[in-house]
Amino acid sequence: MGVQEQYPFDVEAIRDDFPILQRSVGGDPETPGEGPGDDTPLVYLDNAATTHTPEPVVEAMSDYYRTYNSNVHRGIHQLSQEASVAYEKAHDTVAEFIGASGREEIVFTKNTTEAMNLVAYAWGLEELGPGDNVVLSEMEHHASLVTWQQIGKRTGAEVRFIEVTEDGRLDMADAATKIDDDTEMVSVVHVSNTLGTINPIRELADLAHDHDSLIFADAAQSVPNRPVDVADLDVDFLAFSGHKMAGPTGIGVLYGREAVLDAMSPYLYGGDMIRRVTFEDSTWEDLPWKFEAGTPSIAEGIGLAAAVEYVEEVGRDRIEAHERLLAEYAYEELEALGGVEIYGPPADERGGLVAFNVDGVHAHDLSSILNDYGVAIRAGDHCTQPLHEKMGVAASARASFYVYNTVEEVDALVDAVADARDLFA
Ligand SMILES: Cc1ncc(COP(=O)(O)O)c(C=O)c1O
Structure with missing residues (x-):
């Protein structure tokens, strides 16, 4: 055939x-x-960098600009309500897509890189210190590698790398020695953007959890092209970008287990993420809005939901x-x-x-x-x-x-x- x-x-x-x-x-x-x-x-074979955008996604975004362009969460007026409903529902669509329990576990970010930085700053700077370690793999994208490397320098935590074998696989025997009782975070790429390796995230999650560590899966190269379910993988965090899955640029997703996100302090402060503000102090909005300060990428969020629907349909x-x-x-x-x-x-x-x-x-x-x-x-x-x-x-x-x-x-x-x-x- x-x-x-x-x-x-x-x-x-x-x-x-x-x-x-x-x-x-x-x-x-x-x-x-x-x-x-x-x-x-044109023969376009650069999809791991950015994929193209199908008509339904372009339509969804232009429909927003043409017919209900407005800021979200703030207005009582009709357009703002319509925009808020569409933007908030986009979180539900993404939650269902990756098997999260609901919108409270889905934070919209700019991209995978920002999702990684959000966790590194909001969780890492608070939780890591000398004696702790963070375990990555040698095949990490700089989005994860540089971020944890620098957070390691700032907190005194050691950053370790699981070795990659000659044939481009993750050395799981090495993983079992690198992940130990001092490990606080395991951050590993799901599908390598260089080697194409599909890493055993569930196995790594079990290892991490056996040592009371959290695990973060960089799913930038997996969510766009294969079934990914956060419950099956049993990850605490997972991130991906809209522009690698037929969606727009300027929008990415951080999935976080609700209990973990709940315990974290905000990453960015400002409008939209607060509940009450006095001159002395402030309290935070519910999840996920606590982590979405300022006017978000509204059209892009709506476009991402359309991309999810497109990918699901295929x-x-x-x-x-x-x-x-x-x-x-x-x-x-x-x-x-x-x-x-x-x-x-x-x-x-x-x-x-x-x-x-x-x-x-x-x-x-x-x-x-x-x-x-x-x-x-x-x-x-x-x-x-x-x-x-x-x-x-x-x-x-x-x-x-x-x-x-x-x-x-x-x-x-x-x-x-x-x-x-x-x-x-
Ligand atoms: C595996 C992996 N992680 C992270 C990223 C970063 O994605 P973004 O540039 O959308 O933040 C990429 C992009 O190439 C990637 O392939």
């Missing part, structure tokens, strides 16, 4: 929801669509199957070229991305050549510098897939990589 025949849904119908996929590239970025040369079909099981299909195909085809080193676990054990290097071609040069073919990939350290150092390279190229990608697009990638390799031979 051909790979296309194994698609779990009608990819062409999905593509119709994303007008940006119809555009061509190749012209002057200062004057897109105007000059000569702007005629190469089906997370099916998105996972589609990404696995493309990632396996890309892995095998790139490997078959020869002279390509692929990082991370084998093809059938990874999320929907492939990071690699081509012998004799710097990842940035490769990305630049691929751009001439209309193929958009990422080149660099993917915000995992220490992991790249461990891999013995400064940079890698990364192709990453989403619902709308096709086998033909993987072929375009592989052909362009082959041409680049030959050019530098």
Whole structure:
């Protein structure tokens, strides 16, 4: 059976929801669509960085601006009430999406990075001290790695790293020694944005809880493309970003177990998060508003709920199957070229991305050549510098897939990589 025949849904119908996929590239970025040369079909394989936005999400956001644009929580007037209902309901939609018990466990943030900082500042600065440790993995994104590293410096807590094996897996034997009775927080990425490794979060949660530690799952690369349920994973915190799951930029989610969030002090102070203020003191709003100071990203929150509905309609099981299909195909085809080193676990054990290097071609040069073919990939350290150092390279190229990608697009990638390799031979 051909790979296309194994698609779990009608990819062409999905593509119709994303007008940006119809555009061509190749012209002057200062004057897109105007000059000569702007005629190469776009092959967008940079989805781990940001996914595109389907019509229903754009519609939901423009509907807010066109028909009920107003501030939330504050007004008695009709528009403000409508905006408040939509914005608050967006929290319910997200709660249901990830198996949280309700909106009180869903804090809207700017992105995953802000969610991580919220916990690090509001919980970490209060709770950590000398003698404590925080356990990360060597494959953490800088959003988690830098944040806990700096909170460690400020509090005197030790920051430990679970080792990554030669084949890009988390060393669970090492995890069992690093997590001990002095561990206060385990913060591990669910799906690695560089290696594609799918980490055993539930197993880590059990280990963490056996030692009375909390656990935070960085789900930026998992919530968009596979079923994720916070109750099944038994995590205390989990974070993801709207812009990596067909939603808008400027909106992310922090899930927090209600009892833990309740015990935490606010991260940002100001309007909207207070209940009563005197010149001497203040009290806080209920969850989750205690953690959403100031005017929030209203249109983006509403857009995120529309993205959740879109992803649900396609089906997370099916998105996972589609990404696995493309990632396996890309892995095998790139490997078959020869002279390509692929990082991370084998093809059938990874999320929907492939990071690699081509012998004799710097990842940035490769990305630049691929751009001439209309193929958009990422080149660099993917915000995992220490992991790249461990891999013995400064940079890698990364192709990453989403619902709308096709086998033909993987072929375009592989052909362009082959041409680049030959050019530098
Ligand atoms: C695994 C992982 N964590 C965190 C982030 C940070 O996401 P954001 O830039 O939306 O805060 C990313 C983004 O690339 C990621 O891949």
